[in-house]
Amino acid sequence: MEFDLQKTAVVFLALIALGTLALVAAPMMTTQTVxxxxxxxxxxxxxxxxxxxxxxGEWRATH
Known part of the structure; x- marks a missing residue:
């Protein structure tokens, strides 16, 4: 899979959203803290x- 700016942003935000939802669902911190x-x-x-x-990656591609 070749990553461009759009795919990278979508995956990045999806990971952050998934982590946030998991922490909100877990009973270890308040939602406000999360x-x-x-x-x-x-x-x-x-x-x-x-x-x-x-x-x-840029460095690896040039050396």
Missing amino acids: LMMVTPSMLVFGLVCLLIGVKH
Whole structure:
């Protein structure tokens, strides 16, 4: 499967949504905590990992 910007964004957001829904359904934290603290942290961490992965892929493709 070849990833383009649209497919990557859809998969990225689906993973974040699935993680958020799982944490809201689990009885370990309140919904407010999940939505105000955990979900934004997942988004930032995911974007950092995505950018590192893209840059590493670019480096691998040129070396």
